[in-house]
Amino acid sequence: MMMKYESQAVAKPYFIAAIALFVGQVLFGLILATQYVVGDFLFPEIPFNVARMVHTNLLIVWLLFGFMGASYFLVPEESERELYSPKLAMILFWTFLTAGVLTILGYLLVPYAGLAAMTGNDIWPTMGREFLEQPTITKIGIVIVVLGFIFNIGMTVLTGRKTVISVVLLTGLVGLALFFLFAFYNPVNLVLDKFFWWWVIHLWVEGVWELIMGAILAFVLIKVTGVDREVIEKWLYVIIAMALITGVIGTGHHYFYIGTPEYWLWLGSIFSALEPIPFFMMALFAFNMVSRRRRDHPNKAAVLWALGTAVLAFLGAGVWGFMHTLAPVNYYTHGSQITSAHGHLAFFGAYALIVITIISYAMPIIRGQVAAPEITQRFEKWSFWLMASGMVTITLALTGAGVLQVWLQRMAEEPMSFMATQESIAFFYWLRLAAGFVFTIGLLVYVASFFVGQKESRSTTVSE
Amino acid sequence: MSERFTKSMARNIFLGGGVFSLLLFFSLSYHTLGVLPERDNRHNITAEVALGKKVWEDNNCVGCHTILGEGAYFAPELGNVYTRFGNSTEAIIGFIESRPAEGVPGRRSMPQFNLTREELVGMAEFLKWTSEIDTNDWPPNIEG
Numbered sequence: 001m002m003m004k005y006e007s008q009a010v011a012k013p014y015f016i017a018a019i020a021l022f023v024g025q026v027l028f029g030l031i032l033a034t035q036y037v038v039g040d041f042l043f044p045e046i047p048f049n050v051a052r053m054v055h056t057n058l059l060i061v062w063l064l065f066g067f068m069g070a071s072y073f074l075v076p077e078e079s080e081r082e083l084y085s086p087k088l089a090m091i092l093f094w095t096f097l098t099a100g101v102l103t104i105l106g107y108l109l110v111p112y113a114g115l116a117a118m119t120g121n122d123i124w125p126t127m128g129r130e131f132l133e134q135p136t137i138t139k140i141g142i143v144i145v146v147l148g149f150i151f152n153i154g155m156t157v158l159t160g161r162k163t164v165i166s167v168v169l170l171t172g173l174v175g176l177a178l179f180f181l182f183a184f185y186n187p188v189n190l191v192l193d194k195f196f197w198w199w200v201i202h203l204w205v206e207g208v209w210e211l212i213m214g215a216i217l218a219f220v221l222i223k224v225t226g227v228d229r230e231v232i233e234k235w236l237y238v239i240i241a242m243a244l245i246t247g248v249i250g251t252g253h254h255y256f257y258i259g260t261p262e263y264w265l266w267l268g269s270i271f272s273a274l275e276p277i278p279f280f281m282m283a284l285f286a287f288n289m290v291s292r293r294r295r296d297h298p299n300k301a302a303v304l305w306a307l308g309t310a311v312l313a314f315l316g317a318g319v320w321g322f323m324h325t326l327a328p329v330n331y332y333t334h335g336s337q338i339t340s341a342h343g344h345l346a347f348f349g350a351y352a353l354i355v356i357t358i359i360s361y362a363m364p365i366i367r368g369q370v371a372a373p374e375i376t377q378r379f380e381k382w383s384f385w386l387m388a389s390g391m392v393t394i395t396l397a398l399t400g401a402g403v404l405q406v407w408l409q410r411m412a413e414e415p416m417s418f419m420a421t422q423e424s425i426a427f428f429y430w431l432r433l434a435a436g437f438v439f440t441i442g443l444l445v446y447v448a449s450f451f452v453g454q455k456e457s458r459s460t461t462v463s464e
Numbered sequence: 465m466s467e468r469f470t471k472s473m474a475r476n477i478f479l480g481g482g483v484f485s486l487l488l489f490f491s492l493s494y495h496t497l498g499v500l501p502e503r504d505n506r507h508n509i510t511a512e513v514a515l516g517k518k519v520w521e522d523n524n525c526v527g528c529h530t531i532l533g534e535g536a537y538f539a540p541e542l543g544n545v546y547t548r549f550g551n552s553t554e555a556i557i558g559f560i561e562s563r564p565a566e567g568v569p570g571r572r573s574m575p576q577f578n579l580t581r582e583e584l585v586g587m588a589e590f591l592k593w594t595s596e597i598d599t600n601d602w603p604p605n606i607e608g
């Protein structure tokens with residue numbers, strides 16, 4: 001099968017960049033996990049805080065590359081026209097990649113305070129806040145790239161066939177850009193700073209990104225199951241409605257203990273306790289559509305990734321999120337390893353996997369195949385199970401660490417100090433490190449899947 | 465989903481629910497901004513505190529520590545370090561100043577940031593100010 005529109009191929013470099021940066025992200029994850037158990041590993045060359053921002057910023061950047069690639073692939077097909085400007089898409093690709101790589105090199109090669117000084121953080125300080133560590137000029141670069149991207153996608157959507165999927169996707173992307181603007185607001189008052197910091201972080205992952213995720217999932221499900229678009233679009237609307245109705249006021253689960261008024265204890269607890277609903281519905285949706293499928297699409301791997309996304313997103317965001325979201329529980333777990341456990345499974349299950357799902361569906365088509373050759377799909381399936389079990393084990397290890405940490409440091413009659421607690425739970429950090437290696441092997445198998453089976457397939461490719 | 469529940473009903477729930485939630489959230493936020501001054505200790509933000517926050521950010525302290533429970537989980541909570549260190553800004557300064565540049569073998573160590581006296585004072589004042597925010601009694605105990 002060929003692509004329906006030639007310009008869909010601009011997705012390819014975006015996907016390749018996403019996967020490459022993903023590998024980098026995970027290598028730095030291994031460094032971090034090692035530093036947790038061997039405190040002086042790579043010290044003082046790569047201190048923990050530097051490795052951590054490389055890890056988390058690469059995550060955000062590769063997910064953005066993934067969302068962009070996904071949009072470039074699916075929007076022309078939904079809109080039934082070529083992309084408004086493939087050339088702009090390529091210019092923005094190289095701009096974003098250059099800005100991203102330079103920023104990461106800056107983190108690694110210059111002490112952070114030096115980078116702040118060099119990039120004019122005195123003029124407009126926005127740096128040094130979790131996930132938003134990028135120099136202000138990098139942030140401006142991100143805004144320019146995202147606006148150009150939205151313009152390109154927007155023109156394609158608005159001048160072509162408008163479908164629910166493409167409009168929901170576009171709405172999510174516009175929301176992503178709007179809420180990112182709060183990254184530029186950094187008041188001296190720490191409480192205000194934190195208050196609006198969550199407008200970027202929470203309103204992304206538990207708000208507008210769910211629209212993006214839902215749209216991508218719906219697109220892939222239409223393609224691989226052949227279920228009627230009407231049915232799928234109805235589900236999509238209900239899912240994203242629940243996402244916003246629960247998730248927007250649900251921001252309150254971050255306003256318990258940072259200086260904000262007490263009514264957020266109630267609002268945050270109640271609304272965020274409902275946040276698992278959209279994730280649960282996504283899981284129902286995916287399984288329902290697959291069991292009602294009207295065709296057996298030869299890309300079995302894509303179906304596995306899609307179902308895996310739905311399940312692990314529900315576990316990571318829904319179950320692990322619910323676990324610590326009620327104010328009386330969060331009082332003890334706030335800022336502990338429980339948070340990290342949840343952060344990992346949620347980000348991986350929802351956003352890493354949705355990007356891999358669309359790559360798995362789109363990449364063979366971009367390469368002129370209906371589905372990847374058998375051997376490639378076998379690699380993908382192995383990779384799924386290795387990464388999934390690695391990440392679930394990481395999550396369980398961190399949950400064990402977190403429960404003990406909370407107990408020893410925050411609940412015991414004679415509370416232990418932070419550092420003493422860390423030492424007594426080291427076993428779980430070793431376990432996390434081991435699981436990290438399993439995860440990494442899974443990721444390498446995934447990378448390998450792109451290189452196997454291509455010779456055979458060239459001679460046997462069937463066009464639909 | 466049932467046939468009687470149509471796509472346009474679903475769309476209206478999305479549009480109505482989404483817009484309503486956002487408006488409600490913005491109103492609540494507006495209210496919060498109005499009452500924050502009673503809780504966030506802003507009248508004690510001095511030039512020193514402001515410098516301290518800048519130094520905190522310029523050195524990415526939040527990449528290892530939490531502050532009011534947010535940040536990284538590699539090193540102790542600092543929202544209450546002022547009280548943990550016996551209500552002493554000098555103790556905070558002494559600690560930051562004395563970190564060995566090469567670290568402590570085998571253990572997690574904090575980098576030596578080579579801060580000036582002015583920056584050190586600012587940092588300590590910033591952490592003191594932070595400890596006086598009304599956080600609904602968080603953290604549960606002095607260990608953070």
Ligand code: HEM
Binds near residue numbers: 272318324
């Ligand atoms: C895919 C969706 C989600 C992602 C990617 C995600 C990710 C994260 C991350 C990375 C953090 C840590 C933030 C920090 O560094 O301070 C966090 C915190 C939190 N998340 Fe989620 N989350 C998701 C969904 C949810 C849901 C649905 C709930 C509730 C049911 C939830 C409840 C919480 C809570 C209560 C915290 C604060 C933890 C603390 O106090 O330390 N999350 N989330």
Ligand code: HEM
Binds near residue numbers: 052344348432436538
């Ligand atoms: C080999 C696999 C991995 C290892 C060993 C690892 C390890 C770590 C460590 C040690 C931290 C710092 C926690 C702290 O501040 O104390 C961290 C943070 C983080 N990692 Fe990973 N990581 C891995 C893979 C991933 C993946 C695949 C994702 C997402 C798809 C991810 C997302 C995150 C996030 C969102 C944070 C910030 C968490 C928070 O603030 O709560 N990591 N990781």
Ligand SMILES: [Fe+2]
Binds near residue numbers: 202
């Ligand atoms: Fe949240």
